[in-house]
Amino acid sequence: MSIAKNLIQIKESLPTAVTLVAVSKTKPIADLMQAYQAGQRVFGENKIQEMTEKYEQMPKDIQWHMIGHVQTNKVKFMAPYVSLVHGVDSLKLLEEINKQALKNNRVIDCLLQVHIAEEETKFGLNEEELDELLNSATFMNLKNIKITGLMGMATFTDNPMQIRKEFQHLKSIFDKHQKPATHNPQLTTLSMGMSGDYQIAIECGSNMVRIGSSIFGHR
Numbered sequence: 001m002s003i004a005k006n007l008i009q010i011k012e013s014l015p016t017a018v019t020l021v022a023v024s025k026t027k028p029i030a031d032l033m034q035a036y037q038a039g040q041r042v043f044g045e046n047k048i049q050e051m052t053e054k055y056e057q058m059p060k061d062i063q064w065h066m067i068g069h070v071q072t073n074k075v076k077f078m079a080p081y082v083s084l085v086h087g088v089d090s091l092k093l094l095e096e097i098n099k100q101a102l103k104n105n106r107v108i109d110c111l112l113q114v115h116i117a118e119e120e121t122k123f124g125l126n127e128e129e130l131d132e133l134l135n136s137a138t139f140m141n142l143k144n145i146k147i148t149g150l151m152g153m154a155t156f157t158d159n160p161m162q163i164r165k166e167f168q169h170l171k172s173i174f175d176k177h178q179k180p181a182t183h184n185p186q187l188t189t190l191s192m193g194m195s196g197d198y199q200i201a202i203e204c205g206s207n208m209v210r211i212g213s214s215i216f217g218h219r
């Protein structure tokens, strides 16, 4: 199947409230252009340098999402154009994004990554760290970032019950933060679900899915 056909088929299967991030990491510009020509405007990359090269070569009406782990010393390269940073899991990183956003006279939208998987290798905050961050004075003074939601990854397993349980857990954390104290940000985006588990994620309340291999083929 072609990239355009894969994309259109997935898009048609998604509820209208769910945003599709086409994860194009490692794929050449020609592949991204096929998705672009089929109407896709939101692309996800996991390396800042690669994303920046693609940003420079691709049409300018694309929204670029950084979905990978972010190194603080590279934030400056994406600050002029990035549309959403999914994987924020420390105050230090938020402060750097804020600093670079300010330099570019922008407010950069970010999602806080929450650790829901059983594996230890995956990044993210636990619930306590999440609350701590959102209630810290440092965070409240950052004017050039906006936390617009949460992101999470389920355990890499073929047990759908476990995946469902982890996504439900993240949804419950998301819901808990829907009643914000006056200073708390309004969380509207729940980014969860990849090629192998996005249907479960949507059933559990995801409104943003990050899909790579089902669109572009295996990496």
Ligand SMILES: *Cc1c(COP(=O)(O)O)cnc(C)c1O
Pocket (backbone or CB within 6 Å): 023, 025, 046, 067, 068, 193, 194, 195, 196, 210, 211, 212, 213, 214
């Ligand atoms: C690569 C990646 C995806 C997409 O994975 P697929 O299984 O190819 O759909 C989604 N989210 C993150 C954070 C990724 O790194």
